[in-house]
Amino acid sequence: xxxxxxxxxxxxxxxKQITETAEKVGAEVCFAESEDSIPEEFREAEVFYGYGMxxxxxxxxxxxxxxxxxxxxxxxxxxxxxxxxxxxxNSAGAYGVSIAEHIIMVSLMMLRQADKNFRKAFAGQxxxxxxxxxxxxxxxxxxxxGDIGSTFxxxxxxxxxxxxxxxxxxxxxxxxxxxxxxxxxxLDKVLPETDLLVMSLPGTPETExxxxxxxxxxxxxxxxxxxxxxxxxxxxxxxxxxxENDKLAGAALDVFAKEPISEDxxxxxxxxxxxxxxxxxxLTLAHTLDRNVEMFCEDLVDYAEGKPLQYVVxxxxxY
Amino acid sequence: xxxxxxxxxxxxxxxKQITETAEKVGAEVCFAESEDSIPEEFREAEVFYGYGMxxxxxxxxxxxxxxxxxxxxxxxxxxxxxxxxxxxxNSAGAYGVSIAEHIIMVSLMMLRQADKNFRKAFAGQxxxxxxxxxxxxxxxxxxxxGDIGSTFxxxxxxxxxxxxxxxxxxxxxxxxxxxxxxxxxxLDKVLPETDLLVMSLPGTPETExxxxxxxxxxxxxxxxxxxxxxxxxxxxxxxxxxxENDKLAGAALDVFAKEPISEDxxxxxxxxxxxxxxxxxxLTLAHTLDRNVEMFCEDLVDYAEGKPLQYVVxxxxxY
Numbered sequence: 001x002x003x004x005x006x007x008x009x010x011x012x013x014x015x016k017q018i019t020e021t022a023e024k025v026g027a028e029v030c031f032a033e034s035e036d037s038i039p040e041e042f043r044e045a046e047v048f049y050g051y052g053m054x055x056x057x058x059x060x061x062x063x064x065x066x067x068x069x070x071x072x073x074x075x076x077x078x079x080x081x082x083x084x085x086x087x088x089x090n091s092a093g094a095y096g097v098s099i100a101e102h103i104i105m106v107s108l109m110m111l112r113q114a115d116k117n118f119r120k121a122f123a124g125q126x127x128x129x130x131x132x133x134x135x136x137x138x139x140x141x142x143x144x145x146g147d148i149g150s151t152f153x154x155x156x157x158x159x160x161x162x163x164x165x166x167x168x169x170x171x172x173x174x175x176x177x178x179x180x181x182x183x184x185x186x187l188d189k190v191l192p193e194t195d196l197l198v199m200s201l202p203g204t205p206e207t208e209x210x211x212x213x214x215x216x217x218x219x220x221x222x223x224x225x226x227x228x229x230x231x232x233x234x235x236x237x238x239x240x241x242x243x244e245n246d247k248l249a250g251a252a253l254d255v256f257a258k259e260p261i262s263e264d265x266x267x268x269x270x271x272x273x274x275x276x277x278x279x280x281x282x283l284t285l286a287h288t289l290d291r292n293v294e295m296f297c298e299d300l301v302d303y304a305e306g307k308p309l310q311y312v313v314x315x316x317x318x319y
Numbered sequence: 320x321x322x323x324x325x326x327x328x329x330x331x332x333x334x335k336q337i338t339e340t341a342e343k344v345g346a347e348v349c350f351a352e353s354e355d356s357i358p359e360e361f362r363e364a365e366v367f368y369g370y371g372m373x374x375x376x377x378x379x380x381x382x383x384x385x386x387x388x389x390x391x392x393x394x395x396x397x398x399x400x401x402x403x404x405x406x407x408x409n410s411a412g413a414y415g416v417s418i419a420e421h422i423i424m425v426s427l428m429m430l431r432q433a434d435k436n437f438r439k440a441f442a443g444q445x446x447x448x449x450x451x452x453x454x455x456x457x458x459x460x461x462x463x464x465g466d467i468g469s470t471f472x473x474x475x476x477x478x479x480x481x482x483x484x485x486x487x488x489x490x491x492x493x494x495x496x497x498x499x500x501x502x503x504x505x506l507d508k509v510l511p512e513t514d515l516l517v518m519s520l521p522g523t524p525e526t527e528x529x530x531x532x533x534x535x536x537x538x539x540x541x542x543x544x545x546x547x548x549x550x551x552x553x554x555x556x557x558x559x560x561x562x563e564n565d566k567l568a569g570a571a572l573d574v575f576a577k578e579p580i581s582e583d584x585x586x587x588x589x590x591x592x593x594x595x596x597x598x599x600x601x602l603t604l605a606h607t608l609d610r611n612v613e614m615f616c617e618d619l620v621d622y623a624e625g626k627p628l629q630y631v632v633x634x635x636x637x638y
Contacts, residue, residue, distance in 0.1 A: 134606050
């Protein structure tokens with residue numbers, strides 16, 4: 001069995017871990033530098049781990065593609081795979097810690113109006129005593145209760161929020177971290193009682209545009225929105241309009257319809273909009289990278305033994 | 320009994336709460352607008368609650384001064400009170416929630432290098448994928464384990480830090496939130512194994528300059544420092560030197576030797592220094608203000624009944 005790896009963030013210890021796991025199961029491993037420099041004998045590898053679209057698109061013999069990303073919207077699109085039957089696994093589960101910390105950071109920045117004083121401080125000016133809010137007073141709704149949403153909920157619980165609600169497709173969350181979990185169908189009931197809406201959804205046809213203008217209007221005027229899932233989930237123009245007209249108090253977006261945002265985008269100057277460049281979760285964080293590699297190695301053993309894989313993507317659901 | 324109140328942040332509900340409590344104990348209340356507009360009949364009030372130095376300095380009949388602040392370094396100085404026997408209480412206990420949230424916010428900004436990308440975003444530029452660290456990997460030392468230090472520890476515990484150590488004068492912390500608590504005498508043993516040093520100390524002669532150049536050098540080169548207590552605790556020049564020479568990875572200061580920082584201060588341009596304008600805790604936050612008023616009302620009942628007050632400052636210790 002040939003295993004092709006394309007993940008530039010791997011340290012020596014990770015390569016060793018993968019190599020040793022592969023040896024145990026009798027697989028050959030190649031660590032490639034780029035999609036354009038794959039050695040001849042690994043171009044038809046059975047297994048792939050990392051980032052890369054071309055390999056999916058050209059390798060007809062590929063049987064298992066393990067994505068180093070959590071979101072796989074780009075992989076479940078029709079035509080993404082030369083071998084339509086290729087199994088896809090993802091790394092949802094590795095990013096929760098990092099993205100939960102991002103959500104708490106940007107939420108506090110907005111609630112405390114800290115961004116306004118940082119703008120001043122970065123320009124060498126002493127800031128102002130501005131009205132502040134607290135996670136402690138906050139009614140929080142988490143839309144998407146997978147690894148990211150649950151890991152955030154566990155952490156934010158310690159801040160003793162006034163209310164912590166989960167919303168997901170099934171209405172059931174594996175982790176007992178929410179006061180209550182609703183089905184997405186009931187989202188509109190929850191929004192009017194939400195001070196902080198955290199969106200951690202995969203990019204699927206169902207989640208596209210889920211935060212519509214109508215739904216933004218259901219949120220209180222002093223509510224905040226954080227999006228860390230996919231940019232497609234938010235109507236960006238409507239969001240900017242709400243922010244400019246004080247129909248929302250703030251938003252923190254890490255993901256956008258088009259990334260990077262163009263230099264002349266209206267988003268840069270939208271009132272009370274905090275922009276981060278899709279950095280909520282990435283493999284520069286030791287915990288995320290370690291877990292990412294661990295998950296692939298777990299599944300590699302199962303794959304070699306013919307067992308079902310743990311982190312399989314449901315292609316129909318898209319996550 | 321006459322009670323003078325000078326706290327501009329009070330809402331109607333707080334005035335009502337204080338007035339009703341005073342009525343119960345047979346006290347007369349005056350809500351003044353400033354130290355210069357105190358009605359004649361309240362200039363020698365027995366009780367004071369709020370902010371104000373002149374009243375302490377001039378009212379010889381003042382028996383109890385309840386400070387709306389947590390730090391009372393300015394009140395325990397010789398000569399602060401016309402009546403040397405005046406009891407001082409403070410509002411330590413009201414600020415923990417707000418300041419704990421501040422500490423977590425700035426710690427995450429530093430660990431994630433988010434401040435660098437916000438500088439770019441505020442200038443309309445897409446940021447970079449920078450190496451990130453996590454509270455999850457972090458060995459945290461909290462110097463000062465009072466309300467602020469403990470409230471922070473309870474929250475940061477949910478981030479599953481690698482180690483969470485408390486350091487205080489007695490070596491004993493009321494709250495069981497630390498892995499271990501050391502005496503200040505043992506501080507130098509803890510510093511070499513600290514990735515994030517959080518300082519939440521009162522301003523006293525003992526804490527002045529406690530984070531000296533020598534102690535900064537005991538910290539790892541990739542350690543971070545957060546100070547929310549008093550600026551006097553940190554040797555600012557030595558800190559700036561360490562930051563400039565990569566002997567520390569970052570620092571977030573909310574308090575300074577002199578506030579506000581002058582426009583031409585070197586601090587504004589010190590590498591990896593995050594400046595906030597003494598906004599970690601203040602009465603704009605509903606929770607802090609509510610608790611502040613509650614604490615005064617609790618003590619007002621005890622005071623009227625001749626019982627010992629709960630929130631008394633030990634003038635010798637200075638907190």
